Amino acid sequence: MSALLEISGIGKSFGAVRVLSGISLAVSEGETLGLIGPNGAGKTTLFNVVTGFLRADAGQVRFAGAPVDRLPPAERAARGLVRTFQKAMVFPALSLRESLAMAARQRAGQGLRWLGARACHQESAARVERLLAESGLARHGGERMADLSYGEQRIADLLMALALEPRLLLLDEPTAGLSQAEAERLLGIVRRHDARTAIVLIAHDIDIVFNHCDRIAVMHLGQLLRTGTPQAVRQDAAVRAAYLGSLAD
């Protein structure tokens, strides 16, 4: 089976500082890949390159069999390449339901334009109610985003990304600041929504990454140090020296 996302030879510098160097990585449909490494290793920069928020100096990004390097972020998202941000980008005064409807209408408008405005509206409204039900947040649908608890806001960020019906979801520290139980709940929502969605998960919570990911990629100083199963990565001497060892101390 060919990979859904193929990154090859990605390089990126900011001025004289080389932040990414020769990064090659593939992600398959339905796979959950953890992306870990020390602060400043280049994880978020790689997300920015993959989703089109930054242009790489070298290398190529292919999604669903086609190069996407020249596409802006919105067009990549329309193809199913969707991300979340470390800092949520929500409208605090809108209700949860209104926020989700905005994202769902964007998606329905792209995919179902030929059906007409009424059908798009019905389709997106149904999608919103489904997301609210799946996440257990249905009773909070009418609350302003700003009035949700921190944990609920993190779930709301995730639901806005899911409303775009991603084929690949890049999650940048979605579990930061959450309890273990809240983090488990959040990741469970993605899997329940659609088991075929591929996930790339940046997280500093090593237990979450090792428990939830099929494979783990370890970055260090802008390079990919190792990619492998959780067991292989955990036992790898270079990974322990660069990252995991310091966490165990």
Ligand SMILES: Nc1ncnc2c1ncn2[C@@H]1O[C@H](COP(=O)(O)OP(=O)(O)OP(=O)(O)O)[C@@H](O)[C@H]1O
């Ligand atoms: N726009 C920018 N201009 C200059 N330097 C940048 C820019 N964005 C990131 N960097 C630098 O690139 C390096 C990698 O940063 P990046 O945020 O990708 O790392 P990270 O692995 O995601 O770190 P963290 O785990 O702390 O989020 C850091 O040294 C950072 O200071």
